[in-house]
Amino acid sequence: MFAVIQIPEFSLCALLRFQPMLRREPVGVLAGEGRRAVVLYVSPSARGVLPGMTAAQALAECPALQLVSPSLSAEREAGALLLAAAWTLSPRVEPSSSGTCTVDLSGVSLDGLPMQLQALRERLAAEDLPVRIGIGPNQILARYAVQTADPECWVSEPRAFLEKLPISLLELTPEEERLFRDLGLRTLGSITAFPRAALANRLGARGDELWARAAGEGNRPIQPAPFPVRFQAQVELEEPVETLEPLLFTVRRFCERLAVEVGQFGNGTARLALVLTLDDEKTYARQFDLPEPTASANVLFAVLENHLSALQTDAAIVALSLEVFPTRRLEQQEGLFDTGLKDAPMFYGTLGRLAAVVGTENVGTPRHGDTHRPDVIVLEPPAPAVPAHVLAAKPEPHGPLLRRLRPPVPATVELTEARPSFLVSSLGEGEVTVVRRPFWSNGEWWAPEPWAHEEWDVQIGTGLYRLRHGPEGWFVDGIYD
Amino acid sequence: MSPESDKVVALRRLLDERFPAAHRRASRGIPTGVPALDQVLSGGLHTGTLTEFVSEEASGGSQSSIGSLLLSTRLARQRVALIDAAGNFNLEGFDDDGLAHLVWVRCASLSECWRAADLVVRDPNYAVVVIDVRGWPERTLLRTRDSIWVRLQRAAEQAETAIVIQTTTPLVPNAARRVVFAQPLNGEALTQPRIALLGTIEVELQRLRVREGRENSA
Numbered sequence: 147m148f149a150v151i152q153i154p155e156f157s158l159c160a161l162l163r164f165q166p167m168l169r170r171e172p173v174g175v176l177a178g179e180g181r182r183a184v185v186l187y188v189s190p191s192a193r194g195v196l197p198g199m200t201a202a203q204a205l206a207e208c209p210a211l212q213l214v215s216p217s218l219s220a221e222r223e224a225g226a227l228l229l230a231a232a233w234t235l236s237p238r239v240e241p242s243s244s245g246t247c248t249v250d251l252s253g254v255s256l257d258g259l260p261m262q263l264q265a266l267r268e269r270l271a272a273e274d275l276p277v278r279i280g281i282g283p284n285q286i287l288a289r290y291a292v293q294t295a296d297p298e299c300w301v302s303e304p305r306a307f308l309e310k311l312p313i314s315l316l317e318l319t320p321e322e323e324r325l326f327r328d329l330g331l332r333t334l335g336s337i338t339a340f341p342r343a344a345l346a347n348r349l350g351a352r353g354d355e356l357w358a359r360a361a362g363e364g365n366r367p368i369q370p371a372p373f374p375v376r377f378q379a380q381v382e383l384e385e386p387v388e389t390l391e392p393l394l395f396t397v398r399r400f401c402e403r404l405a406v407e408v409g410q411f412g413n414g415t416a417r418l419a420l421v422l423t424l425d426d427e428k429t430y431a432r433q434f435d436l437p438e439p440t441a442s443a444n445v446l447f448a449v450l451e452n453h454l455s456a457l458q459t460d461a462a463i464v465a466l467s468l469e470v471f472p473t474r475r476l477e478q479q480e481g482l483f484d485t486g487l488k489d490a491p492m493f494y495g496t497l498g499r500l501a502a503v504v505g506t507e508n509v510g511t512p513r514h515g516d517t518h519r520p521d522v523i524v525l526e527p528p529a530p531a532v533p534a535h536v537l538a539a540k541p542e543p544h545g546p547l548l549r550r551l552r553p554p555v556p557a558t559v560e561l562t563e564a565r566p567s568f569l570v571s572s573l574g575e576g577e578v579t580v581v582r583r584p585f586w587s588n589g590e591w592w593a594p595e596p597w598a599h600e601e602w603d604v605q606i607g608t609g610l611y612r613l614r615h616g617p618e619g620w621f622v623d624g625i626y627d
Numbered sequence: 628m629s630p631e632s633d634k635v636v637a638l639r640r641l642l643d644e645r646f647p648a649a650h651r652r653a654s655r656g657i658p659t660g661v662p663a664l665d666q667v668l669s670g671g672l673h674t675g676t677l678t679e680f681v682s683e684e685a686s687g688g689s690q691s692s693i694g695s696l697l698l699s700t701r702l703a704r705q706r707v708a709l710i711d712a713a714g715n716f717n718l719e720g721f722d723d724d725g726l727a728h729l730v731w732v733r734c735a736s737l738s739e740c741w742r743a744a745d746l747v748v749r750d751p752n753y754a755v756v757v758i759d760v761r762g763w764p765e766r767t768l769l770r771t772r773d774s775i776w777v778r779l780q781r782a783a784e785q786a787e788t789a790i791v792i793q794t795t796t797p798l799v800p801n802a803a804r805r806v807v808f809a810q811p812l813n814g815e816a817l818t819q820p821r822i823a824l825l826g827t828i829e830v831e832l833q834r835l836r837v838r839e840g841r842e843n844s845a
Contacts (some may be wrong), residue, residue: 310770464764465691487752489752492751492752493752496749501731503742503743504743508732509732510730510731512718512731513731514718514723520719528730532725532728543720544817545817545818545824546690547693547717548717548719549715551762552713552715581815581817581818582817603817605814608685608686610812610817612812624717625685626686626817627682
C-alpha cells in the first residue's frame, strides 16, 4: 500500500502560514516573472479571480487583490513539516513535488492506519497546513486518489475507482488530449475499454504507457528521502524586523516544525541554538540548555520567548536561524523520596520570566561569596532537585536573624565613654542601650578596597539594631527580627 | 478510553479550571518550627491559602520565624521562593546547604514584586512562597490593588502553594489567616540560642477565615 499526502494550493498555504495578516485579504500567488506572470493560486476571498489569469486580468476582477510571489523559505518550512509528519507513518517517504509526498506503507498495520492518518491530518491542520490523503495499492492509484480525496480517499476496488476518473489525470500533452477527445475517450475507464494494442499501434510506446497508467498499472521503486542530520530552521526575513511580535511568530513556526522532527524519532532536545543576523551585519548568538529533553513545541517556544522578550538589539533583525540538538528522552520513574521538580519546563519557564521582570542577576539560589567581607552574595541557578540536607557540625546559632538594610541607613551617633549613647537616623531616634560590645572585623588589606569596621548590637526603644562604624561614618546595618 | 469517558474527563477538567474552589483538595500543613506559630496556625502554613504575618514591631521575631520555616522546609526538601520587595534578606545564620531549596527574587519596586509573585505562585514546583513587602512605607503598601490579592489567592488555590505575606500593617483583605507578631524581642534575645529564642516568640491570631467561608475574628 502507498499513501500520497498533499497540501492543496501549497504555495498559498505555506505563505499564509508565515504571513497570517494576509489571511483576511484576497491573495493571489503569482508564477513567472514580468508580464508573463500568471496567477497560480488564489484565496477563496478573491472573487472572480481564476488560476491562469495574468496579473492585470486578476486585478481587473478584484482590485483589492494582493499579488505575492511564492516564498521559498515558507515553502521549505512547510515541506519539511510535511516530511516530518509523513515519517510518523513509515521511514520510506519520497518527497514527490512541492507540497506532496509519497509514503511506502509496506509493513504498516492497516488496522491502526486510519487513526494514524487522522492524527497526521490533525497535527498538520494545527500548523495551518490542511492536507488530503490518497491511499491505494500502488503509487499511481494513490496519486489518483489524492486528487479526489476530501480529505481521505481509499482505493479498495481499482477498476471501479478508475472507471469515471477524467483523462486530465494522465498529464497529457495538448495533442494527445485533442486526439483522445476526437476518439471519444474522456475517462480512464473508456481508455482501458479501448484495446491496449490498438492504442500502442497508434501512439507507439507512449500509447502503451498511457493505457497502463489509465489502468492504474506500474510501480516504480520510490526514492526515500534521507533522515535529517541536522535539525535546523532558518529564514531570511523579507523586511527587517524591529518588533517582537513578527519575530516570535516565526520562532513559533520553527519550534513547531523542529519539535515534530526531533519527536518523530522518539528523541527530544535539551539544547537550542539561536542566531539572529542584524541589519548592521553583526550577529547575536545564544545557546539554551533545557533542564530535561523535550519534544514539546510549547516548551521550546517558551524558552525562546522569555529570552527574546527581554532582548534588545542594536539593529533590526534580517535573518533568523534556530537549531535544536536531539538527545534521548529519558522516561524516569519518580523515586519514593524524590523531591525533584513537578513540572520542570514550567519551573525554568518561570525563572526565565522572573529574570525578564527583575533581571537575571536578581533571581537564584543564594550562596555566600568566597570572602569574609560581610554581605557578599552570589546567586546561582537553582538545582533541578533539592539535595538531601547535609548535617554538618557547626556551632549552635544564637540570636534572632538580621534583616539587612540595603543600602545601610546613615546615622548620627552620640558617644559617651566611647560607647554609643544616642542615635538619630531616618529610622528613628532615641537612647541607645548597648547590648553587646563591638565586634571588629577587617580584611582584604592586600586589595585596592580593604575593609575595616566595628559592629555594635544595640537596643533603641523596643527595636534591636546593628550599628556599623567605619571610615565612612556610622550606619544602621540592619534590624534584628 | 471511550469517547464518552474522554468527554467526562474533559468536562471535569473544565469544571476544575472554572471553579477551582468547588473541589479543592485538602490543605496540607507545612510546619514553621516556631511553637507559637504552629499552634495558632493549627500545624503550620496551609497550602492553597494566603497567610499574613504582620510585624508591627521592628523586632517582633517574624524574620526569625521565616528563618525557621526555611530550615524546616529544607529538611523536608521542599522548594521555597522568597519574593523580597526591599531586598532585606540576609544570609547570616545560614550555611549554603541550608538555602539550597530557596529561590530568592530581589525586586527593585513594589510593582516588580507583584509581577514576580504573580508568576511564582502559579508554579506548582514551590511548596511555599514568601512575599516580604516590609521596607516599603505603609502608605505605599495600602495603595495595593485588591485585584492583586485576588489573583494571588486564585493562583495559590490552583497550584496548592502556601503563600506568606510579610507586612508591617494589616494589608491583605482576603488572607485566610492573619498572625500578628505583637511582642517585641528583648535585648537578651541576642545572646539566646536560636532554638530557645523561637520558643519565646509570641504571636496572636487576628483572623481565621476557614474554607467553608465562615469568618471568625479574634
